[in-house]
Amino acid sequence: MKARVGVVGAGTYGSVLINAYYGAHRRGEIELAAIADINPDTLKAMDEKYGLKGYTDYREMFDKEKLDAVAVVTPDFLHEEVVLEAARRKLHIIVQKPLSTDIGEGRHMIEAAKENRVMLYVDFHKRFDPAHIQLRNAIKSGKLGEIEYGYVCMEDKILVPSQWFKNWAQNSSPAWFIGIHFYDLIYWLLGEKPVRVYSSGVKKKLVSMGIDTYDSLQSKFEFANGASITVDASWILPNSFSSIVNQQIRLVGTEVFRR
Numbered sequence: 001m002k003a004r005v006g007v008v009g010a011g012t013y014g015s016v017l018i019n020a021y022y023g024a025h026r027r028g029e030i031e032l033a034a035i036a037d038i039n040p041d042t043l044k045a046m047d048e049k050y051g052l053k054g055y056t057d058y059r060e061m062f063d064k065e066k067l068d069a070v071a072v073v074t075p076d077f078l079h080e081e082v083v084l085e086a087a088r089r090k091l092h093i094i095v096q097k098p099l100s101t102d103i104g105e106g107r108h109m110i111e112a113a114k115e116n117r118v119m120l121y122v123d124f125h126k127r128f129d130p131a132h133i134q135l136r137n138a139i140k141s142g143k144l145g146e147i148e149y150g151y152v153c154m155e156d157k158i159l160v161p162s163q164w165f166k167n168w169a170q171n172s173s174p175a176w177f178i179g180i181h182f183y184d185l186i187y188w189l190l191g192e193k194p195v196r197v198y199s200s201g202v203k204k205k206l207v208s209m210g211i212d213t214y215d216s217l218q219s220k221f222e223f224a225n226g227a228s229i230t231v232d233a234s235w236i237l238p239n240s241f242s243s244i245v246n247q248q249i250r251l252v253g254t255e256v257f258r259r
């Protein structure tokens with residue numbers, strides 16, 4: 001049986017997911033039933049492109065579409081309401097990172113998914129990058145020995161918070177929007193949570209542009225065996241930078257990696 005899937009939020013990233021789901025629909029892997037977005041113009045554009053039924057109220061979509069699963073692609077700080085409603089209706093859920101920008105809200109969502117026995121998956125797609133899978137396998141098989149330290153950066157051009165998300169960048173941060181990808185990836189690669197985290201950030205450039213959030217956050221994660229990994233997350237790279245995003249991970253272990 002094919003899963004009937006709906007999407008809530010058809011903005012910058014929602015439209016990427018809808019395009020991918022539409023491909024899966026055409027290949028007969030899922031049934032992309034409908035989408036919901038509060039913006040009628042967005043729904044009109046999606047209808048013109050994919051012939052998809054649209055709802056301005058996601059609850060109405062849940063009422064009418066007999067969905068099995070839903071993808072939640074609303075802004076970072078607006079996931080909870082949709083996720084709780086979906087869980088209440090026994091829909092399986094894939095939600096964009098970060099699950100939430102509030103720990104309490106995150107816990108509510110996890111509890112609701114458990115209570116209603118539905119899957120709640122946060123879309124940490126860095127776990128599916130072949131280079132990261134190779135790195136994880138190398139760590140797990142002991143080819144790098146014991147990881148001692150490492151460095152990660154993930155940085156967006158300033159057009160992301162100042163133009164793409166200028167309405168809600170102040171409700172997020174480079175940690176929630178970008179850093180979270182690698183905070184999760186480190187956990188997934190090493191298979192353990194840090195015992196201590198230090199973090200500091202700078203608010204300057206975006207505040208000067210009227211957007212009250214951090215420009216950058218520098219964090220250090222320490223693990224039980226003494227290893228530590230530093231993560232720089234920022235979204236103020238100049239718009240002249242050659243790509244939207246710049247990212248890097250390097251880990252140093254006690255052994256030399258040989259294939």
Ligand SMILES: NC(=O)c1ccc[n+]([C@@H]2O[C@H](COP(=O)([O-])OP(=O)(O)OC[C@H]3O[C@@H](n4cnc5c(N)ncnc54)[C@H](O)[C@@H]3O)[C@@H](O)[C@H]2O)c1
Nearest residue numbers: 009010011012013014036037038039073074075076096097
């Ligand atoms: N995995 C990734 O690499 C990746 C990349 C970009 C964004 N994201 C995540 O995707 C989420 C959405 O980001 P975006 O870039 O698409 O933002 P966006 O602002 O471009 O789009 C959000 C959309 O949600 C709609 N919306 C808001 N409230 C709604 C509601 N109650 N019901 C229905 N629709 C509603 C808005 O009208 C808008 O179309 C964020 O959590 C973001 O962090 C993930």
